[in-house]
Amino acid sequence: MQVAVTGAHGFLGWHTRGALRELGGESRSIPVGDGFDAAKALSALNGSARLIHIAGVNRGSDLEVQAENVRFATQMASTILQADAPPPVVVFANSTQATNGSVYGNAKAEAAGILEAAAAKVGAEFLDVCLPNLFGEHGRPFYNAVTATFSHMLAHGQSPTVADDKHLTLMHAQDAADLLIGAGGDTCEGDTEVHESVGGLLARLTDIDAVYRRGEIPDVSRKFERDLFNTYRSYAFPEQAPVRLTRHSDSRGSFFEIIRSHGGCGQSSFSTTEPGISRGDHFHRRKIERFTVLAGTATISLRKLFTDEVFEFRVTGDEPVAVDMPTMWSHKITNTGPDPLYTSFWTNDIFNPQVPDTIAEAVQK
The missing domain is CATH 3.40.50.720 (NAD(P)-binding Rossmann-like Domain)
Incomplete structure (x- = not known):
């Protein structure tokens, strides 16, 4: 069309x-x-x-x-x-x-x-x-x-x-x-x-700003709040990215929080990615999505629609961070290490294959 x-x-x-x-x-x-x-x-x-x-x-x-x-x-x-x-x-x-x-x-x-x-x-x-x-x-x-x-x-x-x-x-x-x-x-x-x-x-x-500065997701249970949050964070990116996470380690292993959400439904998922492989190359119009590498080394790449500049974040499970995908930005994650990449994904809605809000768009044109 x-x-x-x-x-x-x-x-x-x-x-x-x-x-x-x-x-x-x-x-x-x-x-x-x-x-x-x-x-x-x-x-x-x-x-x-x-x-x-x-x-x-x-x-x-x-x-x-x-x-x-x-x-x-x-x-x-x-x-x-x-x-x-x-x-x-x-x-x-x-x-x-x-x-x-x-x-x-x-x-x-x-x-x-x-x-x-x-x-x-x-x-x-x-x-x-x-x-x-x-x-x-x-x-x-x-x-x-x-x-x-x-x-x-x-x-x-x-x-x-x-x-x-x-x-x-x-x-x-x-x-x-x-x-x-x-x-x-x-x-x-x-x-x-x-x-x-x-x-x-x-x-x-102002409330959205205060919550997001702590690395948390404000209440997005209603459409207007979600749209306002997506609007606000378009001005916070890339200055407020990535979100630093605190990793606690002892003899048992390590622990860190991935996300705190103040309201609304959500869906968490997990993936493994082999060395040299990318996931993504799509954008969302309304969906909020957070990537967190749990183990391995990766590069997260993002590009605003109809522009050429690509932003990249090099991340590792040893120093965990969260990167939130701005709406209307194509994004992907690539395993740049020698070992399998373990990644957590969180979105603010439950995936609906009839209305996926996941539109194919290569980051690198």
Whole structure:
């Protein structure tokens, strides 16, 4: 499945491309604005199963916000109308602010109308997906959302404060991505939305920070807490990795704790790996996973999706550590020693082969 995406390199675009990977789909990026190339846009759009228009402007002067959102939509509408094989579905990542009368809201509403008219002319289905405040892994601090700012500051030892304790309607970016790609419906209503105050959000993240700094997993028994934790730890990696474990030894042998989890289900497993063999080369969208080498020598390798830099941790059972796999990062463990490698794996959910949340992705491309 080929999907054309504007704003593919932004926060929501990155999450959308990750969600497409789970379905075996690929994105065709279409730059808009000053970087718009009509011929390249037409090539990317032709034959695509879906157009997802994410690109937008929500900061700047009133004139810039209004003009740029309309310009982006006009560029894509023109491309739709010129396509020999236009996508049968056109999706607009709209905002719940589209009806609040603000300059940004009016601009988004006008952009929706432009795209809807173009879709109607070519017989395509138009989905106007109204999204609330989004949060998630790797949002830009001080720009995308207050959740990103709080998480970044806490993970780096700073003390954020609340300037305006208003109430927010929040949605995790992966839930928004599912809506856009058609994996989770076409409205923003349902249990994917959470209502919380800015102060309440900071209190939750502060608790997460305190627990995780001890090397422990906070209460992730509910979806929102799990999504917040995954968001927070995207800012804590790699600075807070690996988690150092205390090994106790005496004449009987040795003992160390692998994990302390404060809430939610979980699953533990154990593997042996022969010298030179790797396990993994996949990523998770929501699953929390911890690797702990019990005996032997290994290298744990990780790469953030759609980037090239690989982080490596050389670990050994003689000095035990735990390495937590960030969501949306491909990862693997390789036995680099001469003896069999013994590894403990822990995840926060019980494996479901129907919904494995384990997507193949090589660490080294």
